[in-house]
Amino acid sequence: MNHLPLIIKREYLTKVRNKSFIIMTFLSPLIFIGLIMLITYLTQLNNNKERTVSIVDETGTISQVFTQETDEESNTKFTLLTGISLDDAKKQVQETEQYGLLYIQNSSTPEEIAKQIKFYSEDSPSQKFISHLEQVLSKKLTDETLIGNGVDIALVQDSQTNVNIAQETFSGERTSKLINYSKLGFGLAAGYLLFMFIIIYGNMIMRSVIEEKTNRIIEVIISSVKPVQLLMGKIIGTSLAGVTQFLMWVILGGVMLIIFSMVFGVDLSGMQTPQQELLAQGVDPNIQAQIAGVFQSLPLANLVIAFFVFFIGGYLLYSSLYAAIGAAVDNETDTQQFMMPIIMPLVLAVYVGGFTVLEDPHGVVATVFSYIPLTSPVVMLMRIPFGVPIWQQLLSVVILYISFSGTVWFASKIYRVGILMYGKKPSYKEIFKWLKY
């Protein structure tokens, strides 16, 4: 008798009908989007505040770089104070509650001037603002030095040349910084998604196994179905519930993002993630052509197929281990000691993926970790956008699925014995003994 569909259906329906599941499904994207909106809004609020800064310039020339108009980049209005002593200027700035006072002391050479520049303020000023001042002053003083040495500034500016190296592989595949960053983005997204999915829904499977133990229903069920069937039904049913929730999040998140940005008028393009900043640095003028190039250069078909194959394999591998833990213990607090060996390789995979693959996608470390079954799903998914030979992918898949059958065997052994054990927390030694029953 094959009860698998029946078990899957029950597991799926119980999960999906669960109140906290429903609430989380609808609330999570709301909270998430709300948080993004809040951060964006606060960042913009911070930037929008205009600063006023006074300048006392004994040289009379250097401060010319600061216009009297509001400076766009630093959002600052500069006021030049003349015919006033430094002490009086300080007092005045303090009384009018200005952001600060820039003091440029006169000296013989620009080099000496540079050493004497000071900024006075009530509180520590923003580092970003100080770097901005330093940048502007440095350029001005450099120019002054050059002029002092008889160099034609216009000529220097004209001879500035930008370099953007065009990269191409021997097989004629074009790459660029943008393309590489996009590949990394795809890889990281896929890897992190799998990581998140395993943690969230692996835990759900574990809890559901523990629930059956604490409800004492397990022996009733197990007299009707084989433990392996129950185990598989649980994993598949919970996964389907997980996929449902994930899809809901994507759809709801997308819809809400659009609605929120329309209602509150928050400009999402004003929000820069680190990746976008990276991108921004590597962008050259013909960005349109580049974006088209990104899609052409990504092995899309390979990526999609590999994504599903590795995602499913990796998820099943880990969830059978989670189920085994659930079977071995009586309550959730006892799971801690068994969680470490599961979480460690997962975290390792994400770190190896994040650093090593970024450094050298086809290096020894990245390659080796893309074969080891506990790390291969994450690492391989991160490597594939950079082009991995098919035989390597196949080998990794074969290893992954063989290991999966191994862990299912292992898990069902532990499961069969563990679900009927009550009362005491087993040690690793005891669990090892169960394998031989």
Place this chain on the structure above:
Amino acid sequence: MSSILQANDVVKTYGTYTALNKVSIEVPKGSIFGLLGPNGAGKTSLIRIINQITAPDAGNVLLDGEPLQQFHIKDIGYMPEERGLYKSMKVGEQALYLAQLKGLSKAEAKKRLQYWFEKFEITDWWNKKIQELSKGMAQKIQFVVTVLHQPKLLIFDEPFSGFDPINANRIKDEIIQLRDEGATVIFSTHRMESVEEMCDHIALIHKSNKVLDGKLTDVKRQYKSNTYQVGIASQNNEQLRATLRDKFELNEANFKSIDDDLKVNIKLNNGETSNDLLSYLTSVGQVNHFVEVIPSVNDIFIQTVANNN
């Protein structure tokens, strides 16, 4: 009477611990079979093997003469000692699910559930969640779920725990009725009075070995010690006691009587019958009370366990 279940030299070990050591039992068709034994004797291990939850290391189990197979699951109804239901699932839904796992179609399961729910007057529980019910109420559902697929063999492990006396009686009557309708019942419990009352056959497992089995009446016959409880009146009871002590093995007896009798248990010597004793007694006094001492299941249990320690 043919047997529905036959376990032959079943061995089960967990690591170095032997849970069952060549245990053989035979359960006659249509009987109520008491599977007895102290805690940790191996009863549950044996029951789990019969339910194919675990496999024996050696020996085999035959159901209706055939070695146990996967499809036999639908022929067995099992109510384990460690039992429960999904707390957050509705009663009806849950009963349907469990019945379908036993191979019933949804429609058939629904029909039979209706019958049982009406019988137990619990039809309004259908849409309640288990967590809203009391323990006894949940046990009733558990019982219904166990018997719903009309199995040939029913296995109850401590079926009365969690029931109040009224409902325990109700369940007892249902079990007897199921037996009368043709089912065979294996019954594991520590409540000896219900064994006394219900069981036709018993087997006693102690320290992984079967130490006793058979028809309850045969077992009792085997364990009786030819002892008779006697109430006898004479002119001088003390003198009579001394006389009797010379002839027989004598013990004090304790029972209620309205006469001022000498109350003793008299164990017969080999070859003597109750008639011999009675005719002797009538010659020495007035016999007011004469009854054979038949060991209770409780006595047999304690005695057997003590002897095997």
